[in-house]
Amino acid sequence: MPPSHLYSPRELFARHCLSRESCFSLNWAHRSAGLSGAPAHHRGKVAAGGNITMTDFAVGSGLPASNISNTLVAGGNLSLSRGALWGDTFYGGSLSADQSVTQMRGTRAQGTPINFAARFAELRDLSSQLASMTATGTTRRESWGGLSMNGTSANVNVFDVSASAFTGAVYWQINAPAGSLVVVNIRGASAS
Numbered sequence: 001m002p003p004s005h006l007y008s009p010r011e012l013f014a015r016h017c018l019s020r021e022s023c024f025s026l027n028w029a030h031r032s033a034g035l036s037g038a039p040a041h042h043r044g045k046v047a048a049g050g051n052i053t054m055t056d057f058a059v060g061s062g063l064p065a066s067n068i069s070n071t072l073v074a075g076g077n078l079s080l081s082r083g084a085l086w087g088d089t090f091y092g093g094s095l096s097a098d099q100s101v102t103q104m105r106g107t108r109a110q111g112t113p114i115n116f117a118a119r120f121a122e123l124r125d126l127s128s129q130l131a132s133m134t135a136t137g138t139t140r141r142e143s144w145g146g147l148s149m150n151g152t153s154a155n156v157n158v159f160d161v162s163a164s165a166f167t168g169a170v171y172w173q174i175n176a177p178a179g180s181l182v183v184v185n186i187r188g189a190s191a192s
Contacts, residue, residue: 040054040056040057040058041057041058041061042057042058042059042060043060043061043062043063044060044062044063045059045060045063045070045071045072045073045087046059046071046072046073047070047072047073047074047075047114047116048073048074048075048076049075049076049116049119049120050074050075050076051074051076051077051078051079051093052072052074052076052077052078052079052091053079053080054079054080054081054083055080055081055082055083056081056082056083057080057082057083057084058083058084058086059071059072059083059084059085059086059087060072060085060086060087060106061084061086061104063086063087065105067087068086068087068088068105068106069087069088069113070087070088070090070113070114071085071086071087071088071089071106072085072087072088072089072090073089073090073091073112073113073114074090074091074092074093075092075112075114075116076091076092076093077091077092077093077094077095077096078091078093078094078095078096078097079095079096079097080095080096080097080098080101081097081098081100081101082098082100082101083100083101083102084101084102084103084104085101085102085103085104085106085108086104086105086106087105087106088106088107088108088109089103089106089107089108089109090108090109090110090111090112090113091108091110091111092110092111092112095108095110130183130185131185133156133158133183133185134158135158135159135160135185136151136153136156136157136158137149137150137151137152137153137157137158137159137176138150138151138159139159139160139161139165141165141169144170145168145169145170145171146169146170146171146172146173147161147165147166147169147171147172147173148173148175149161149172149173149174149175149176149184150175150176151174151175151176151177151180151182152176152177153176153177153180154177154179154180155180155181156180156181156183157176157177157180157181157182157183158183158185159174159182159183159184159185160185160187161184161185161186161187162186162187162188163186163187163188163189163190163191164188164191165191166186166191167191169191
């Protein structure tokens with residue numbers, strides 16, 4: 001799989017043109033997320049093609065009442081404990097939810113309203129497109145452990161960095177004009 005990584009804290013829909021001939025749309029309303037450790041409060045939607053286990057959580061609390069479809073979708077089993085759901089919840093396998101889980105609005109049902117195979121294919125294609133973009137910004141690793149990325153384009157800033165640059169990093173900063181799209185292509189297996 002290409003090394004591009006795209007992270008978004010909320011539902012994202014954008015159309016960006018890299019040139020007059022090259023435009024692409026991002027519509028990542030059904031993104032995947034791993035949730036573990038500290039309490040997880042997600043104001044938007046969460047979806048994963050496999051199993052989801054959540055404890056001490058809230059999902060969908062920031063969504064308007066008119067947009068609660070597919071708020072939480074597990075392609076596999078869904079296991080919930082001590083949390084609140086603010087929209088329609090689906091699971092492809094089994095559901096395990098203790099009595100402390102509150103359904104504030106919406107319903108819970110077995111089913112998979114998201115075609116995860118198709119969505120993953122779309123994301124792989126998007127990842128390939130992003131991975132092929134030429135770097136336009138600069139990346140600098142500081143001796144004290146900082147990783148700084150600087151871009152100046154008002155439209156699209158592309159950064160190319162080795163995964164090993166994150167080894168021992170203690171700070172990551174991205175500087176780019178407000179409203180610009182930032183693409184970070186991370187090359188290599190992982191940081192150690």
